[in-house]
Amino acid sequence: MDAAESEEYEALIQFLYIAPIGLLQARMDGEILMVNPLCAQLLMPLSRDGGLSNLFTALEGVAPDLRGRVQAFEGTHGMVCESWQLRVAADPAHRQGRRILALTVLKLDEQRLMAVLGDVTQSVQRERELRQSQAWINTIVTGLTDYALLTLDDRGSARDWNASVERVTGRDSAATVGQPYSVFYPADALDANGALDRLYEADRSGWSLDEGWRQRADGSRFWGSCLIAPLHAADEVQPEDRAYSLVIRDVSERREATEALRRSVACDHLTGLANRRALFEACELELQRWRRAPRPLSLVLIDADHFKRINDNFGHATGDAVLRHLAAGLSATFRAMDVVARLGGEEFVVLLPGCDMDAASAVAQRLCESIAGQTMDVDGTRLGYTVSVGVAGMDADVAGVDALIERADLAMYAAKTAGRNRVARWQPGLRPAAVGVAAVAAAA
Amino acid sequence: MAPAADSTVYSDTCESTFSMSTTQALSFADVELQAELDRCSDDDLDKLDFGVIAIDADGVVRRYNSFESKAAGLSPLRVLGQPLFTVVAPCMNNFMVAQRFDDALAQGSTLDTSIDYVLTLRMRPVKVRLRLLAVPGAASRYVLVQRPA
Numbered sequence: 101m102d103a104a105e106s107e108e109y110e111a112l113i114q115f116l117y118i119a120p121i122g123l124l125q126a127r128m129d130g131e132i133l134m135v136n137p138l139c140a141q142l143l144m145p146l147s148r149d150g151g152l153s154n155l156f157t158a159l160e161g162v163a164p165d166l167r168g169r170v171q172a173f174e175g176t177h178g179m180v181c182e183s184w185q186l187r188v189a190a191d192p193a194h195r196q197g198r199r200i201l202a203l204t205v206l207k208l209d210e211q212r213l214m215a216v217l218g219d220v221t222q223s224v225q226r227e228r229e230l231r232q233s234q235a236w237i238n239t240i241v242t243g244l245t246d247y248a249l250l251t252l253d254d255r256g257s258a259r260d261w262n263a264s265v266e267r268v269t270g271r272d273s274a275a276t277v278g279q280p281y282s283v284f285y286p287a288d289a290l291d292a293n294g295a296l297d298r299l300y301e302a303d304r305s306g307w308s309l310d311e312g313w314r315q316r317a318d319g320s321r322f323w324g325s326c327l328i329a330p331l332h333a334a335d336e337v338q339p340e341d342r343a344y345s346l347v348i349r350d351v352s353e354r355r356e357a358t359e360a361l362r363r364s365v366a367c368d369h370l371t372g373l374a375n376r377r378a379l380f381e382a383c384e385l386e387l388q389r390w391r392r393a394p395r396p397l398s399l400v401l402i403d404a405d406h407f408k409r410i411n412d413n414f415g416h417a418t419g420d421a422v423l424r425h426l427a428a429g430l431s432a433t434f435r436a437m438d439v440v441a442r443l444g445g446e447e448f449v450v451l452l453p454g455c456d457m458d459a460a461s462a463v464a465q466r467l468c469e470s471i472a473g474q475t476m477d478v479d480g481t482r483l484g485y486t487v488s489v490g491v492a493g494m495d496a497d498v499a500g501v502d503a504l505i506e507r508a509d510l511a512m513y514a515a516k517t518a519g520r521n522r523v524a525r526w527q528p529g530l531r532p533a534a535v536g537v538a539a540v541a542a543a544a
Numbered sequence: 545m546a547p548a549a550d551s552t553v554y555s556d557t558c559e560s561t562f563s564m565s566t567t568q569a570l571s572f573a574d575v576e577l578q579a580e581l582d583r584c585s586d587d588d589l590d591k592l593d594f595g596v597i598a599i600d601a602d603g604v605v606r607r608y609n610s611f612e613s614k615a616a617g618l619s620p621l622r623v624l625g626q627p628l629f630t631v632v633a634p635c636m637n638n639f640m641v642a643q644r645f646d647d648a649l650a651q652g653s654t655l656d657t658s659i660d661y662v663l664t665l666r667m668r669p670v671k672v673r674l675r676l677l678a679v680p681g682a683a684s685r686y687v688l689v690q691r692p693a
């Protein structure tokens with residue numbers, strides 16, 4: 101061997117010395133011909149005679165049938181065993197815990213065997229933990245009757261289905277997998293943008309929770325909470341590696357209590373609509389979403405015409421009845437996802453996510469005509485009233501909630517000055533109310 | 545142990561240069577071996593009929609004699625300056641060898657133990673006798689390797 105060759109030979113020897121996997125060559129009777137250090141280290145504690153001359157002898161305690169397997173192997177070459185897991189008992193005297201080795205044995209030809217041996221204790225442990233948590237989750241999913249648990253992909257569509265989904269929502273696999281999770285909501289309660297908003301919010305804060313009406317496959321409703329939590333790492337950018345877990349819980353029995361609490365905090369006592377505070381919270385959230393991803397967003401402001409006259413002529417009780425009647429009309433006209441609130445007095449506001457000014461004006465027009473076409477019966481007195489409506493759309497020039505409401509307010513006063521019982525849209529150049537009223541007075 | 549007998553038998557079977565050397569008095573089982581090894585020059589170590597690996601306090605190989613180099617098939621250049629238990633001989637990185645050195649270091653105690661071991665010299669399993677030497681405060685700790693007759 102010349103110098104270069106011996107250099108190469110030495111490098112090869114060292115490569116095998118430090119290889120982090122056990123390698124071994126043996127004769128068909130198990131006599132070890134070549135073995136690298138790691139393999140020797142793994143085999144030695146197993147060897148009952150303390151030696152390392154025969155593979156079958158060394159593995160007698162953990163793989164007693166290996167010799168037989170090799171003898172019974174019929175082909176001239178091929179895999180005798182692949183990744184057999186050998187369980188090695190703990191050896192306290194040698195400070196060794198329980199270990200699991202993976203053994204692969206290859207028949208090279210009629211004379212030689214090759215074996216690969218590795219310590220897979222940790223990866224087996226990890227796999228087992230994973231299976232345990234899976235089993236644990238399955239137990240929860242199948243054991244609790246009021247939870248449905250499923251996985252969503254990066255766009256919020258259901259990736260899988262299980263019995264819990266059917267139990268809670270009545271949906272079978274075909275009606276679930278591939279569908280956006282908004283199918284669990286009543287038809288007009290959650291649009292595509294809203295569904296994505298919740299995923300985004302779950303990404304940002306670790307989870308997103310909302311409670312409200314959910315819909316079963318047969319159309320019936322139940323009061324449910326939806327918890328969405330990301331399954332991916334925060335910095336995961338590959339869409340296929342992003343996923344969420346969705347837990348739907350039927351909390352119908354709890355609804356009375358939470359609803360009472362929610363109403364006391366968020367509802368207007370007279371009409372049952374969202375109160376001012378709940379409106380501003382909802383608006384802030386919707387504006388945040390708009391700033392992140394601008395999309396149509398409109399706000400409608402409704403004011404009962406000549407309400408002071410109704411109060412003066414028929415009394416406050418009748419005035420209240422009118423407000424309740426108007427509230428019911430609003431609830432019936434707008435969608436479940438819209439936020440309908442009483443701003444104060446005879447002023448109402450509706451926030452319409454996903455609606456541009458045209459769409460919002462069309463709904464407002466329908467409301468206007470509907471109210472004008474009805475008469476109320478208040479203690480035998482037939483009474484009709486009308487509303488004036490202002491419509492404003494969100495755009496980059498609107499600084500915040502107050503500014504958006506102010507635009508709708510300006511438009512509403514424009515509707516008043518134009519003769520009431522009508523809808524007006526905000527447009528640049530609309531003057532504040534006092535100026536408008538002064539102008540009308542001057543014209544009159 | 546039969547130190548004298550072992551080394552005699554071994555010397556007899558070995559090349560004649562070994563038995564004629566000035567260090568023939570040094571044998572694998574000498575009681576004061578650590579002190580004697582410390583005094584040896586590299587040439588002296590190379591004349592010994594057993595393997596000598598000296599490691600420092602960090603486990604880095606500082607001396608590697610010719611007997612061990614031939615047996616393992618590695619030249620001193622590949623080994624000197626490398627951590628013994630992680631890069632050179634991971635097969636000794638266990639409770640039987642490395643752990644004993646660690647324990648002796650941690651407890652500040654003297655280590656002088658001989659054990660039967662199997663090394664995979666040039667990929668062949670070889671039964672050897674190892675002697676592990678460490679004295680608190682000494683610059684070198686030793687792994688000595690004796691091949692059976």
